[in-house]
């Protein structure tokens with residue numbers, strides 16, 4: 001508690017003394033990234049500053065439910081692309097990263113090199129690509145960035161509207177695999193706080209309602225799964241079919257329904273790139289496995305991208321790393 005209180009004091013000063021406050025969720029924006037970004041926008045507004053949320057993903061790549069949220073908020077919370085931001089940028093701007101701490105997972109590069117201008121609010125482990133910041137709250141014991149931001153809103157005595165409470169709850173719901181994984185009593189207290197603010201579980205689950213065609217593709221991936229040992233499930237997607245990172249992640253998530261310790265799905269995501277999505281219960285740390293393949297994440301949820309390779313080759317690389325762990 002002390003740590004987050006000190007972070008709040010530091011954050012106050014940073015926001016008050018900066019120019020534009022640019023909130024930066026990760027590329028491939030998901031419910032946790034958008035929910036936490038919207039929550040932090042309320043803090044910025046309370047301090048009488050104008051927040052911008054920077055989203056630079058191509059529209060076709062944005063998840064159906066996340067796009068619904070973006071459409072709902074865009075009149076109240078200015079959303080800008082990187083190009084639009086570059087037209088208003090000043091050297092005094094502050095970048096508040098939410099649900100991300102690594103340089104290669106955001107759309108800014110040189111802008112975030114000054115650690116005085118970077119704030120990080122995240123629940124992913126740090127590694128060598130974590131950006132420098134002298135104002136950060138990173139805690140991988142917390143389920144989601146949305147849980148951290150809800151705690152911050154409490155400290156600021158900000159009561160989110162029922163809409164914003166739904167967005168934060170959607171972030172928690174995503175990163176806990178529908179409140180089944182990676183939850184603590186603190187997570188459930190945070191959920192209770194959001195319900196008190198008017199969040200509605202039916203509205204949240206509707207945001208997760210699948211697009212029929214995309215869900216069919218996820219189920220196709222799941223049908224390709226093999227259990228390679230008693231504890232690891234593995235999907236090798238067809239080389240010739242392009243999937244999205246989200247579809248690969250959902251397929252890996254789905255496999256945790258079975259009696260496995262971890263699940264990996266490997267598929268072609270276009271642009272000459274193979275993606276591996278990894279999910280785990282408790283025994284296997286998929287964060288460190290993905291780190292060994294230049295990716296990142298945390299022990300339960302991680303991913304990597306490999307360029308100029310094939311699904312088969314990516315699988316070989318993965319097996320080389322996991323074999324010593326599972327044998």
Ligand SMILES: [Mn+2]
Nearest residue numbers: 032099145175
């Ligand atoms: Mn997250």
